[in-house]
Amino acid sequence: MSEAATAVIAAARAARTAFEDLSNADPDVTDKALRDMAARLIGARSAVLAANGQDLDHAAAAGLTGAVVDRLRLGDERLAAMAGQLRALADAPAIERARAVRELPGGFRLEEHRRPVGVIGANFEARPNVVVDVASQLLKSGNAGVLRTGSAALRSAAALVDSVVTPALADAGLDPAAIQLVRAPGRDAAQELVRRPDLVPLVILRGSGESTRRLTEEAARAGVRTLAHADGGGVLYVDRSADRAAAFGVIESSLDRLGVCNRLNLLLVCADVWAEMIPEILALLARLGVTPSLPPHGHPRGHEWALDTGHEASVTVDTAAGPGEAARIANTETSGIAAAIVTEDRQAATTFLHTYRGTGAFWNTTTRLLDGFTLLGVPETGINVDHVPGPRGPVTYQDLYLRQFVVVPNGGSR
Amino acid sequence: MSEAATAVIAAARAARTAFEDLSNADPDVTDKALRDMAARLIGARSAVLAANGQDLDHAAAAGLTGAVVDRLRLGDERLAAMAGQLRALADAPAIERARAVRELPGGFRLEEHRRPVGVIGANFEARPNVVVDVASQLLKSGNAGVLRTGSAALRSAAALVDSVVTPALADAGLDPAAIQLVRAPGRDAAQELVRRPDLVPLVILRGSGESTRRLTEEAARAGVRTLAHADGGGVLYVDRSADRAAAFGVIESSLDRLGVCNRLNLLLVCADVWAEMIPEILALLARLGVTPSLPPHGHPRGHEWALDTGHEASVTVDTAAGPGEAARIANTETSGIAAAIVTEDRQAATTFLHTYRGTGAFWNTTTRLLDGFTLLGVPETGINVDHVPGPRGPVTYQDLYLRQFVVVPNGGSR
Numbered sequence: 001m002s003e004a005a006t007a008v009i010a011a012a013r014a015a016r017t018a019f020e021d022l023s024n025a026d027p028d029v030t031d032k033a034l035r036d037m038a039a040r041l042i043g044a045r046s047a048v049l050a051a052n053g054q055d056l057d058h059a060a061a062a063g064l065t066g067a068v069v070d071r072l073r074l075g076d077e078r079l080a081a082m083a084g085q086l087r088a089l090a091d092a093p094a095i096e097r098a099r100a101v102r103e104l105p106g107g108f109r110l111e112e113h114r115r116p117v118g119v120i121g122a123n124f125e126a127r128p129n130v131v132v133d134v135a136s137q138l139l140k141s142g143n144a145g146v147l148r149t150g151s152a153a154l155r156s157a158a159a160l161v162d163s164v165v166t167p168a169l170a171d172a173g174l175d176p177a178a179i180q181l182v183r184a185p186g187r188d189a190a191q192e193l194v195r196r197p198d199l200v201p202l203v204i205l206r207g208s209g210e211s212t213r214r215l216t217e218e219a220a221r222a223g224v225r226t227l228a229h230a231d232g233g234g235v236l237y238v239d240r241s242a243d244r245a246a247a248f249g250v251i252e253s254s255l256d257r258l259g260v261c262n263r264l265n266l267l268l269v270c271a272d273v274w275a276e277m278i279p280e281i282l283a284l285l286a287r288l289g290v291t292p293s294l295p296p297h298g299h300p301r302g303h304e305w306a307l308d309t310g311h312e313a314s315v316t317v318d319t320a321a322g323p324g325e326a327a328r329i330a331n332t333e334t335s336g337i338a339a340a341i342v343t344e345d346r347q348a349a350t351t352f353l354h355t356y357r358g359t360g361a362f363w364n365t366t367t368r369l370l371d372g373f374t375l376l377g378v379p380e381t382g383i384n385v386d387h388v389p390g391p392r393g394p395v396t397y398q399d400l401y402l403r404q405f406v407v408v409p410n411g412g413s414r
Numbered sequence: 415m416s417e418a419a420t421a422v423i424a425a426a427r428a429a430r431t432a433f434e435d436l437s438n439a440d441p442d443v444t445d446k447a448l449r450d451m452a453a454r455l456i457g458a459r460s461a462v463l464a465a466n467g468q469d470l471d472h473a474a475a476a477g478l479t480g481a482v483v484d485r486l487r488l489g490d491e492r493l494a495a496m497a498g499q500l501r502a503l504a505d506a507p508a509i510e511r512a513r514a515v516r517e518l519p520g521g522f523r524l525e526e527h528r529r530p531v532g533v534i535g536a537n538f539e540a541r542p543n544v545v546v547d548v549a550s551q552l553l554k555s556g557n558a559g560v561l562r563t564g565s566a567a568l569r570s571a572a573a574l575v576d577s578v579v580t581p582a583l584a585d586a587g588l589d590p591a592a593i594q595l596v597r598a599p600g601r602d603a604a605q606e607l608v609r610r611p612d613l614v615p616l617v618i619l620r621g622s623g624e625s626t627r628r629l630t631e632e633a634a635r636a637g638v639r640t641l642a643h644a645d646g647g648g649v650l651y652v653d654r655s656a657d658r659a660a661a662f663g664v665i666e667s668s669l670d671r672l673g674v675c676n677r678l679n680l681l682l683v684c685a686d687v688w689a690e691m692i693p694e695i696l697a698l699l700a701r702l703g704v705t706p707s708l709p710p711h712g713h714p715r716g717h718e719w720a721l722d723t724g725h726e727a728s729v730t731v732d733t734a735a736g737p738g739e740a741a742r743i744a745n746t747e748t749s750g751i752a753a754a755i756v757t758e759d760r761q762a763a764t765t766f767l768h769t770y771r772g773t774g775a776f777w778n779t780t781t782r783l784l785d786g787f788t789l790l791g792v793p794e795t796g797i798n799v800d801h802v803p804g805p806r807g808p809v810t811y812q813d814l815y816l817r818q819f820v821v822v823p824n825g826g827s828r
Contacts, residue, residue: 024768101790108779110789115771117802201801223634225802353820354438357529362821365522375524375819376515387615388531388639390804392817403806405789406767407776 004188011146011180012199015119018175019144023116025174027094033172034090034136037164038083041132044163049074051159052128059152067259071127072153082132085379089136092378095398098406107410114401116142121193121203121224123215126150130206131157135165135179137381141400144178146200148193151185158183187211194219194226201225204382204395208232208261209307227395229385231335232261233304234367237326237352238277239343240270246364247277247342248284254340254366255288258305258312261383262338262360262370265305267292268320268329278317285315292317302334323348327355334358336385338367359385359393372396418602425560425594426613429533432589433558437530439588441508447586448550451578452500455493455546458577463488465573466542473566481673485541486567496546499793503550506792509812512820521824528815530556535607535617535638537629540564544620545571549579549593551795555814558592560614562607565599572597601625608633608640615639618796618809622646622675623721641798641809645749646675647718648781651740651766652691653757654684660778661691661756662698668754668780669702672719672726675797676752676774676784679719681706682734682743692731699729706731716748737762741769748772750799752781773799773807786810 001009022030041048052074059069101110120143122134131147138145149157161181170176182189194203194215203219205212205228213230220226236254238247254264269277285292293299293316305314320326323341330339338360341352353361360370372380372394381395391399415423436444455462466488473483515524534557536548545561552559563571575595584590596603608617608629617633619626619642627644634640650668652661668678683691699706707713707730719728734740737755744753752774755766767775774784786794786808795809805813 104783104789106779113775118771202803217637220637221635223631225800349822353822357532357816357818359817360819360821361527364823365520365821369518369821370819375518375821386639387816388804389616389813389815390802390817393819399803401803402771402801403773403804404771405774405784405807407774407779407783407789408763408767409778 002188002192004182004184004186005192007182007184008146008189008192008196009199011182012119012196014177015144015146015180016199018178019116019118021175022139022144022178023142025142029172029174030139030142031090033139033168033174034086036168036171037132037136038086038090040164040168041079041083041086044159045076045079047163048079048156048159051155055128055153055155062152064152068126068152071125072156074128074156078129082129085133086136089140089379089397092140095141095401103410104407108407109410111406111408113404113406115404117202117400117402119144119146119200120400121146121148121200122206123148123190123193123203124150124206126153128153128156128160131160131181132164133379134204134206134381135161137379137397138400139169139178141397143400144180146180146182146193148182148189154183154185157181190215191218194224195222197223202227204228206382208304227382227384227391229261229335229337229383231304231385232306232337232383233265233302233335234262234337234370235266235268235326235330235334235339236264236367237268237320237323237330237339237341238270238273239323239341239345239348240272241345241348242273242342243344244277244280248280250340250342250364250366251281251284252288254368255290255315256368260368261306262367263306264315264367266301266330266334267315267317268326269317271319271321274319281317289313290315295319300333301329304335323352324355327352331355331357337383338362338370340365340367359383370394416602416606418596418598418600419606421596421598422560422562422603422606422610423613425596426533426610428591429558429560429594430613432592433530433532435589436553436558436592437556439556443586443588444553444556445504447553447582447588448500448504450582450585451546451550452497452504454578454582455497455500458573459490459493461577462493462570462573465569469542469567469569476566478566482540482566485539486570488542488570492543496543499547500550503554503793503811506554509555509815517824518821522821523824525820525822527818527820529818531616531814531816533558533560533614534814535560535562535614536620537562537604537607537617538564538620540567542567542570542574545574545595546578547793548618548620548795549575551793551811552814553583553592555811557814558594560594560596560607562596562603568597568599571595604629605632608638609636611637616641618642620796622718641796641805643675643749643751643797643799645718645799646720646751646797647679647716647749648676648751648784649680649682649740649744649748649753650678650781651682651734651737651744651753651755652684652687653737653755653759653762654686655759655762656687656756657758658691658694662694664754664756664778664780665695665698666702668782669704669729670782674782675720676781677720678729678781680715680744680748681729681731682740683731685733685735688733695731703727704729709733714747715743718749737766738769741766745769745771750801751797752776752784754779754781773797784808
């Protein structure tokens with residue numbers, strides 16, 4: 001058996017044992033552990049930053065630059081932000097674990113319970129802050145976890161687990177093995193993590209792109225469920241009845257970041273107003289430093305610029321006959337993550353919102369809102385774009401549960 | 415391409431086109447179509463029973479007997495029951511399509527919407543009544559469907575679709591192609607149905623057993639989600655503090671039918687009261703005509719008698735040290751469909767209910783309650799036993815939706 005397989009299996013088994021303890025924990029105890037992690041992020045600052053320095057040195061030696069190194073780098077500001085997120089999560093409500101459904105004949109009542117899933121896997125690129133982010137959300141939902149990060153961040157991730165997560169769990173009286181880090185480097189570990197449905201039935205795949213797509217497919221073949229979006233790319237349709245200033249405002253706010261999945265990727269303009277509006281739109285894009293790809297296109301209309309290294313600062317621009325056609329283009333030619341319409345015409349908005357089937361449908365505002373924290377006020381575990389019942393769109397810790405039906409005598413109460 | 419593949423693809427494409435129409439339908443129109451189907455079940459009685467007679471003749475010629483033929487047979491009583499179910503479903507509430515979540519900054523509000531899935535597949539054994547059962551639930555939830563039944567029921571199924579479902583849809587002004595029947599005989603069609611995630615992302619697999627297990631695995635490999643339970647088998651733990659009469663009552667009511675997945679399959683008796691209780695338990699089983707399999711067992715403790723042709727009238731009996739161990743046995747050695755405890759001791763009940771992780775956990779009542787209609791008062795689409803977020807346990811039409819987040823200006827309303 002490979003080193004990666006051995007490491008994943010050992011981690012999953014340790015997490016499974018710890019889960020029994022975790023699933024019985026009082027939510028207040030878990031929240032205490034999260035607050036303790038926030039404090040330890042500052043208290044263990046030097047150990048964490050030293051490990052991160054080693055990762056950064058190796059990254060420099062390997063010739064890594066730009067956004068990759070930026071994501072890898074920890075510093076006081078990022079540590080403080082991580083601590084703030086931990087405290088916010090500790091303050092967020094626990095999952096409602098039971099609700100009464102109805103009375104049953106014979107003096108019984110039916111309750112619907114939400115149980116932790118058990119061991120949840122998470123795979124993410126070399127971003128050390130995600131270690132704490134994902135670990136805290138799994139703990140908040142009562143789940144144990146097996147985390148796997150890009151090799152470039154392995155020292156930082158290990159320091160965060162060893163100096164922040166594990167001691168905080170132990171101090172709260174929880175089994176410190178509940179959060180496991182796969183310490184075998186290399187992409188093999190990611191593949192092993194999505195191959196073991198009996199040990200890890202659900203894996204969160206953070207980030208878009210080809211490697212996420214391959215892992216999603218590999219997981220499906222093995223019978224492992226994933227929460228993932230290999231593709232992103234927001235769609236914006238500017239209707240003939242759009243307020244012009246509103247349209248320009250939404251375009252600009254949809255392009256404030258270019259490397260994220262919910263940014264504007266495909267801009268559709270109503271054919272009736274194309275000639276009138278396109279000069280101002282092109283001027284706006286030029287001012288934002290974004291290159292328009294105008295028809296006829298030499299690429300699929302849904303081509304995702306955020307994943308096209310070196311061409312991130314591009315937007316595909318095209319016409320659409322009306323709100324129905326625009327929504328159908330978004331449905332059939334894009335990932336289905338989010339689409340927006342700008343219009344003053346309620347009927348046009350209704351047609352667009354009703355026809356579009358992606359995970360987020362927005363009127364007169366930006367697809368950049370498609371984010372768990374922005375929409376729901378709690379951190380986002382990941383985004384899921386599949387087309388079946390279950391958590392879809394921004395997934396939060398509130399979604400990480402199993403449904404169970406419980407029948408008890410009316411006099412009896414758990 | 416095989417005949418089966420061609421048939422499945424054509425059916426799925428036809429259903430997809432019809433879905434666009436269906437997803438815009440007013441729930442009252444769908445309910446009207448369901449009531450019309452109930453009337454047509456009686457009105458088209460002779461055509462349906464004639465087709466069923468042909469199926470029965472072929473089954474007899476093929477040497478089929480017993481339960482298989484019983485399930486295949488339609489008659490006035492069964493037609494009346496099917497009509498009653500259709501009317502009850504028409505009276506059941508529509509899926510709540512939108513709920514307000516919270517206000518967002520800038521004068522917007524977030525809504526969570528429930529959208530139909532699209533085209534849902536369903537595979538079931540040669541039981542003609544399931545055609546109407548599944549079709550009606552898919553329509554009630556706004557979904558289109560591709561149905562595939564065992565070849566022995568194909569004439570009956572076609573008659574029900576052609577004389578009952580399709581004309582009722584057309585009369586209600588809905589696209590009659592919304593419910594498709596795969597008319598290619600043979601098991602190939604079932605395999606083709608679970609291989610096409612782009613056309614049929616979700617397939618309901620009715621019934622337990624080896625063929626369901628194989629289809630579940632095949633679907634997973636292809637990236638198709640299933641709602642299925644290959645295995646069933648209820649567990650009952652009789653605690654030391656059980657009321658004796660209650661225990662015998664629950665045992666008896668758990669064995670009223672032997673071919674169903676939620677029947678008593680494994681009876682665990684607290685070791686402290688084993689010697690005292692086992693004579694009466696054996697006498698009860700003898701009176702019910704059920705053979706106990708006593709320890710030491712020559713089979714796995716979770717062996718499912720309902721699927722063991724010729725040995726259905728058996729129950730595995732064993733000891734358990736207490737409620738925690740009983741629940742752990744149920745967790746690790748059975749399908750996880752449902753388990754019950756009989757006890758007067760609240761602490762024992764709490765331990766058992768909290769430890770057991772299957773889809774239904776019951777106190778002082780029978781696992782036979784694990785059924786969508788019994789628990790929730792609406793027909794059951796199927797039972798799903800996987801261990802990930804999403805519909806789990808008895809699934810009803812209320813579960814057959816996609817989550818979508820919608821943001822609209824506060825003044826705007828769809």
